[in-house]
Amino acid sequence: MLEQKRSAEVSKDYFVQAFDKIAEEQKLNPAAQTAIISAVESAKETAIKQAAYVDDKYFYRGVLLILGGSVIVGAIGILILAFYRIDIPQSIVALATTALGAVAGLLAPSPVNQ
Numbered sequence: 105m106l107e108q109k110r111s112a113e114v115s116k117d118y119f120v121q122a123f124d125k126i127a128e129e130q131k132l133n134p135a136a137q138t139a140i141i142s143a144v145e146s147a148k149e150t151a152i153k154q155a156a157y158v159d160d161k162y163f164y165r166g167v168l169l170i171l172g173g174s175v176i177v178g179a180i181g182i183l184i185l186a187f188y189r190i191d192i193p194q195s196i197v198a199l200a201t202t203a204l205g206a207v208a209g210l211l212a213p214s215p216v217n218q
Contacts, residue, residue, distance in 0.1 A: 113148065115148070116144055116145070116147075116148040119144055120141065120144065123137075123140060123141070123144070164210060167210065168207060168210060168211075171203045171204075171206050171207045171210070172203075172207060174199065174200065174203035175200055175203045175204045175207060177200075178196055178197075178199055178200025178203065179200060181196055181200075182196060182197065182200065
């Protein structure tokens with residue numbers, strides 16, 4: 105199975121490529137190049153340790169079930185209140201639309217994976 109790069113690794117690779125290009129153009133001291141590259145590597149390792157791991161499929165399924173349930177319960181509640189001609193509280197509408205937005209955000213493809 106293909107291992108996906110985490111955002112810290114992608115950022116580090118991008119930075120190293122840009123840095124190599126700048127180093128070639130500016131003729132930087134090799135000691136300075138080594139120091140900067142090691143600092144970037146250290147920052148990458150720290151970022152990877154601190155970053156949340158986001159590939160847990162069961163976690164996402166649970167979150168989607170909870171948010172999807174909130175959307176469905178909110179929609180059914182709004183329809184029932186509308187059927188009985190009762191004023192619909194704005195808090196119910198806000199909760200349902202916020203949950204729907206969260207579901208859309210979770211299902212949207214990540215820019216890193218494109």
